[in-house]
Amino acid sequence: MTNPDITIKITDRNGETHEILAPTDMAMNLMEVVRSYELAPEGTIGICGGMAMCASCQCYVKSDHELPEMGIDEDLMLAEAFHVEDNSRLGCQIQITPEMDGLEVELAPES
Numbered sequence: 001m002t003n004p005d006i007t008i009k010i011t012d013r014n015g016e017t018h019e020i021l022a023p024t025d026m027a028m029n030l031m032e033v034v035r036s037y038e039l040a041p042e043g044t045i046g047i048c049g050g051m052a053m054c055a056s057c058q059c060y061v062k063s064d065h066e067l068p069e070m071g072i073d074e075d076l077m078l079a080e081a082f083h084v085e086d087n088s089r090l091g092c093q094i095q096i097t098p099e100m101d102g103l104e105v106e107l108a109p110e111s
Contacts, residue, residue, distance in 0.1 A: 006101035011062075012039045013107050022096045030105065031057035031091035044110055050092035055081030057091035058108035065103050067094060082111040 004025035010033075011017045022033045031046045034057065048054040052073040058081055061067065067089060070078075074093045078084050088108065094100070 004098075006096065006098060006103075008033065008096075008100065008102075009062075009104040010034060010037075010039055010059075011104075011106035013109060022100075024096055024098050024100075026096075028096045029092050030059065030094040030096065030103075033096060034091060034107065040107060045107070046092060048092075052077050052090055052093055055084075055090065055108075055111065058083070058088055059091050059105040060085055060108060061087045061089055061103070061105055063102060063104040065100060081108075083108045 005021040005023055007019060008022050009017055009019050018037065018039055020037050022028065029050060031050055034040055035046055045056050047056040055077055070089070071093065074090050077090060078088055
């Protein structure tokens with residue numbers, strides 16, 4: 001059986017990069033992975049619970065991964081968020097799948 005974990009590099013808001021293992025068999029998203037590894041202080045990420053209703057899990061995608069297309073809710077939320085860049089995505093909308101192996105992201109500054 002193959003290992004269901006993938007490697008992801010996450011740069012936290014202090015500029016420190018963490019190489020972590022993320023499970024692909026638990027239906028987690030990137031925001032949940034950041035929370036489970038405590039890479040952002042409690043209460044500063046995933047405030048809306050992953051509903052694309054806040055931008056606390058905004059991140060910048062640094063690697064050349066093909067991500068799922070942005071949904072309308074994510075698009076509208078990023079239109080209102082601070083510190084938005086061309087490579088901004090909401091972590092709660094990025095599912096952890098085997099295709100995400102090697103993904104590199106940086107957490108956006110707190111608003």
